[in-house]
Amino acid sequence: MSDSEGAGVAERPELLIVENLQKHFPIEKGLLRRTVGQIRAVDGVSFSVRQGETLGLVGESGCGKTTAGRVAAGLSRPSGGTVMFLSGGARIDVHALSRRELKAFRRHVQMVFQDPYSSLNPYLRVIEIVGEPLEVQAGIRGAALRAEVEPLLEAVGLRPSYTDRFPHEFSGGQRQRISLARALALKPQLVIADEPVSALDVSVQAQILNLMIELQRRFGLSYLFIAHDLSVVRYVCDRVAVMYLGRIVETGASEAVFRNPRHPYTEALLSAFPAPDPDDTDERIVLEGDVPSAANPPAGCAFHTRCPYAVGACSGDAPRLGEIAAGRLSACIRAGELTLQGRAITKPPWAAAQAGGSSATGETGRSPASA
Ligand SMILES: Nc1ncnc2c1ncn2[C@@H]1O[C@H](COP(=O)(O)OP(=O)(O)O)[C@@H](O)[C@H]1O
Numbered sequence: 001m002s003d004s005e006g007a008g009v010a011e012r013p014e015l016l017i018v019e020n021l022q023k024h025f026p027i028e029k030g031l032l033r034r035t036v037g038q039i040r041a042v043d044g045v046s047f048s049v050r051q052g053e054t055l056g057l058v059g060e061s062g063c064g065k066t067t068a069g070r071v072a073a074g075l076s077r078p079s080g081g082t083v084m085f086l087s088g089g090a091r092i093d094v095h096a097l098s099r100r101e102l103k104a105f106r107r108h109v110q111m112v113f114q115d116p117y118s119s120l121n122p123y124l125r126v127i128e129i130v131g132e133p134l135e136v137q138a139g140i141r142g143a144a145l146r147a148e149v150e151p152l153l154e155a156v157g158l159r160p161s162y163t164d165r166f167p168h169e170f171s172g173g174q175r176q177r178i179s180l181a182r183a184l185a186l187k188p189q190l191v192i193a194d195e196p197v198s199a200l201d202v203s204v205q206a207q208i209l210n211l212m213i214e215l216q217r218r219f220g221l222s223y224l225f226i227a228h229d230l231s232v233v234r235y236v237c238d239r240v241a242v243m244y245l246g247r248i249v250e251t252g253a254s255e256a257v258f259r260n261p262r263h264p265y266t267e268a269l270l271s272a273f274p275a276p277d278p279d280d281t282d283e284r285i286v287l288e289g290d291v292p293s294a295a296n297p298p299a300g301c302a303f304h305t306r307c308p309y310a311v312g313a314c315s316g317d318a319p320r321l322g323e324i325a326a327g328r329l330s331a332c333i334r335a336g337e338l339t340l341q342g343r344a345i346t347k348p349p350w351a352a353a354q355a356g357g358s359s360a361t362g363e364t365g366r367s368p369a370s371a
């Protein structure tokens, strides 16, 4: 298949457009909290999410994925750039909204967080956790609230009778189901999921990913799916954006990017994840060292300090993310001359069971302790 194999998705209208987004955190020192520098957590990031699409935002820890997701969701203000949300013919500049408008806007974009143990308030019952957005945004209470929450629990594969239980009565996977039910309460168009399965056991990861795919089909959702684990991303994402030190270095259709990476950082990330096939003996590229500090990023291409293909010019001007094939962007100045090693994408074994059937409701009927 060609690089433009994501064409089906590419024709859909855009829902979220992030342009030149920046988020810098001041570094303060001393009693007077003098600003002595800036952490460039997100440093000029552009991407879009189309209707019904899943865009994966991937990269090592510390690359700015969570920060970008929070700003895109309207939970945190950018230092620069724009977040546009297109809905019903309107073009909403999210960070130009007043506080009140922003609160009303939040119903369109919801976030699911990584750790289902800390993201749910332990003192609230499921009905309060899942129903809170409905109460706050729509003033729904009492029996009417229960009537809204019970079908949401069913949609995520939990028993409606769980409404009066507390988070500690549930497993990690079930808690993430509760998080999803809460995220869906206001019928959002976009869900930003920040490493939604990273804290879960592998077997439970599969159930939650299958559930997310089912919910996407059922409710026509778009996802911005943040992850550092490419084996997860390759299964759920239509397109991926690879992030390194506050910038996007490569984007394209998932299959094309994984099969035929066009940026050395993508190649290194792909090389790092364990082979599902023991016969896969391709040499591993070991990424030396950690991600450099976002307070003092290397000049030129920020990856040049760890890149096996770096030449003198890589530490010169900062490279631009440019189109190198249809629907394919790379920020590597050597993208045209390098032949990089991809990885075959075969669906993981647990994904096979998903076709046609509904394993997403697999937890219904089990005791809360079982998954
Ligand atoms: N609230 C904050 N204050 C200061 N620095 C922050 C804050 N949040 C994140 N950072 C820094 O910004 C960079 C990107 O962090 P983050 O967005 O969490 O990356 P990721 O999600 O990819 O791991 C890191 O260097 C991190 O330490």
Ligand SMILES: [Mg+2]
Pocket: 065, 066, 067
């Ligand atoms: Mg993060």
